[in-house]
Amino acid sequence: MNPIDQSLLDILLDRMPMAIAVFDRQMRLQRWNPTWAGFVERYTPSRLTDVVAGASLYDLAPGIEESVAPALRQVLDGRILRQDALRLESSGIVSYWDLVVAPLTDGEEVVGIVEVNIDATERVLAYQTLEERVEERTRDAARRAEVAEGIRDILTILNSNRPLDDVLDHIVSDAKRLLAADGVGVYRLEVKDGLLLTQRSQGLEVDYVASMKIPVTGGVVGQTVLQGQPLVLPDIPAIIPNALEQMPDPGQQELLKNLTSSYSSLLAVPLLIKDELYGGMVFYYTESRSFSEEDVGLALALADQAALAIENARLIDQAEEMAVAAERSRLARELHDAVTQTLFSASLLAEVLPQLWEKDAAEGRRRVEELRQLTRGALAEMRTLLLELRPTALVEAELPDLLRQLSEATRGAAGVPVRLKVKGRPSEPLPPDVQIALYRIAQEALNNVSRHSHASEAFLDLSYSAGELRLSVTDDGDGFDPSQVGPERLGLGIMEERAQAIGAEFELGSEPGKGTEIAVVWSAGEAGRSQGMTGVRER
Known part of the structure; x- marks a missing residue:
């Protein structure tokens, strides 16, 4: 090669944006361009001064031999290697490469290799980041769908006529699943005694649920209830000394120790019913973890559902009490309007009956029959009213007997x-x-x-x-x-x-x-x- 051609080749090699290096059969460096040397300095522990003729590829980039040696042996056997996004790691530094490696021959003998590399690290990392974001958003979408489905299930239960304990059990179960908690407790505030009692729970110690009474002035739940704000505790053991001071009962202290020894973090939210503090809802976790705003928001939403269930139960109880009172009032009115008037008429007739009998025995006998009809009618009306108080009697008696009672009541009343x-x-x-x-x-x-x-x-x-x-x-x-x-x-x-x-x-x-x-x-x-x-x- 004449000097001009050599000079042009050197210029072209040095200014190439791609990394180019030539190695002998022992992977000792023979020639390279500045781009290749720069990549060595960026992605390996070696320095620019280490990039010299005769340096071993595996010394310059320690840790890559296991990844590349088998492929390079194939190149030395005469094959050309092409690969995109090859992952290499040297002393903890990860990089990705698009490369072509070809054999160098002298006649028919392979005397070395030439490699041409393009740095694909930024491209691959950007793609991985994009994939992670897509995966994260897919997980978020799936979780939101799961949360929405869970809330719909809870609303369905709320609209049913199931007992409060059954509804709360369903809410606690869904809450435990949706927030991936290991234990969930719903606590009710006893204002008179200043204590928080466990109302419903899942995943908590049975003895704790049955026996624990938490002073509202102490402990995590009490703090949440008094402040009316969510509380996040990533380190439960840190609160034990203060909580134990609030519990003079050794048995309760032991229960609290057992509970807190099982959990490392928790999330507590208040239970509010029409701005009135009812209690709290606590999510327990065996592993330490952080809580996002979305986690806290979901916990508050689930607590709202529990509060709604409790409020619905109260309203149903009130409605039933009002219905019972209204029914009693109705029966009292009917008793007064019907039976009392019939008995009053019978009483008046009984008072004048002796005088009527003395004057006209036939009229007296007619009036006795009328008195008998009045008293039978009053008795039938009383029995009819008793049926209203005990509806099961309507199916226990035979229909003809019920109709006979109605006919006598009608005769007595009208x-x-x-x-x-x-x-x-x-x-x-x-x-x-x-x-x-x-x-x-x-x-x-x-x-x-x-x-x-x-x-x-x-x-x-x-x-x-x-x-x-x-x-x-x-x-x-x-x-x-x-x-x-x-x-x-x-x-x-x-x-x-x-x-x-x-x-x-x-x-x-x-x-x-x-x-x-x-x-x-x-x-x-x-x-x-x-x-x-x-x-x-x-x-």
């Missing part, structure tokens, strides 16, 4: 004689819902007789025939035009709904001046129910 007629008997006991519905329909119809019909008498008929039951209430009162009376009046809509609920047919027949008949036809066969024997039929 003075309208009700003639009961029962034909046949069912082959099997009526289903409870059917018997209750028929009783209520008869009760509502007889209420209409006594209050609105101005009837002189009424008829209550119950008949069984070939698996079919027919119940009718007929009176000789004023009657009305069904097309002019809406279902909301006279309890017609309620009676129809009760009939529909048991798959029965509801019949209504009435004309002004000709009385009214209300009937229900129910079939015990599957065909009647499947065909939906519902609706109003005017006769």
